[in-house]
Amino acid sequence: MNDTVIGHIGGSAGKEVRLKGWVYNFRSSGKIAFLILRDGTGFIQCVLVKGEIGEEYFELAKTLQQEDTIEVAGKVAENPRSPGGYEIAMTSLRIINQFRGEEYPIQKKDHGVDFLLNNRHLWLRSKMQFATLRIRDEIVKAIRDFFYEREFILIDSPIFTPTAPEGTSSLFATDYFGENAFLSQSGQLYQEAGAIAFRKTYCFGPTFRAEKSKTKKHLTEFWMIEPEVAFADLDDMMTLSEDFVCYVVGRVLEKKKEELKILERDTSDLENIKAPFERITYKQAVELVNKGGLPMKFGEDFGADEEDIVSRNFKKPVFIHRFPRSIKPFYMEADPEDGDLVLNMDLIAPAGYGEIIGGSQRMYDLDRLKEEMKKAGLSEKDYHWYVDLRKWGSCPHAGFGLGLERTVAWITGIEHIRTAIPFPRTINRLNP
Ligand code: 4AD
Secondary structure (H helix, E strand, C coil), rough: CCCCCCCCCCCCCCCCCEEEEEEEEEECCECCCEEEEECCEEEEEEEHHHHHHCHHHHHHHCCCCCCCCEEEEEEEEEEECCCHHHHEEEEEEEEEEECCCCCCCCCCCCCCCHHHHHHHHHHHCCCHHHHHHHHHHHHHHHHHHHHHCCCCEEECCCCCCCCCCCCCCHHEEECCEEEEEEEECCCCHHHHHHHHHEEEEEEEEEECCCCEEEEECCCEEEEEEEEEEECCCHHHHHHHHHHHHHHHHHHHHHCHHHHHHCCCCHHHHHCCCCCCCCEEEEHHHHHHHHHHCCCCCCCCCHHHHHHHHHHHHCCCCEECCCEEEHCCCCCHHHHHHHCEECEEEEEEEECCCCCEEEEEECCCHHHHHHHHHHHHCCCCCCCHHHHHHCCCCCEEEEEEEEHHHHHHHHHCCCCCCCHHHCCEEEEECCCC
């Protein structure tokens, strides 16, 4: 008898196995019963035939309810209709835990999403969440592999920061022993120090934005991956971004077929995600929005509706580059051909998932940087170390940030970003 887990059952047809897990579903009719067992690695159907397993185990099984903790033993058989393609012909059952004080809150019926989010600690056990979060795990692994294979060095940026790289309107302030410390909005500024020390670096951690947006694309705590490269320009970053996105999508298609099937994700559009992606200017994107029927003036930023219109013109993600300086942060390099524009880019995912990457070439000239900081009302004292980077060893450099949850939402095809993360934080949610 082999102690194993559902995820390792493949190829074991004919073998006797023992599994520990939880009851996902149980139904019996007369002399036969079907149990769906979940064990955290997968789901499998277990079949109990009264005449084979014996009266005692069969009666014990009839006491089972959702989320009882059990151990089952039996013989593995192939069954294409069972989840994962296998089932277990059960020979024994042992109950490890049965709680009967209250009914399991999440029943097989439609619950409102608020109820499910209030019970997120339990909801994580359901099939759709299982599939989504396992794909997230694969994406995280692919992200790390991509940068490791390209010889980037991981330089973790701090979470407590004294600065606000993405503007002061979306900061969470904390009392840091009597001083103001903000939860990081972006690790970028520290990556700029990293890139001059290690040439190619990245950070990957949680970032925080006190944005009061109640959209399906906004979290107040989300994970961002931020590479930064010395001697690189905006075009290099667009090329790196498209290689990166293709790599991540390719990995999910290769390794997470079962999970994509659970989510009923039609993957034909993902199969089509190959470099290069179209690159259009901000000006061209504004024209597309206007043509799409939404009035938008030069100098305004894209909201969700505007991004949707742009993305509908393309089957793959699309880059929008060279935005007006007036709507972008101080650190972006000026476009040498038009000083009112900056050398930045956003990558917009297809099908309304919005911006998944934002990046730019950084301003590296000391005097011009100081001037931009002054215009933005930033104190040189607060940014003294960032200014130092423009004194010693300054060089052209560029980087970008990819939002993990928006990427997970797009690849899995889930409707809302809040289930792309285990425990979402949004404007109205801090619990569980
Ligand atoms: O475009 P953003 O603001 O860029 C930066 O923070 C740069 N400092 C990154 C860099 O150059 N190193 O954010 C980058 C990405 C967005 O494209 C989006 O995917 C994600 O972060 N993002 C959010 N995701 C979820 N909820 C939010 N509130 C988000 N805000 C940004």
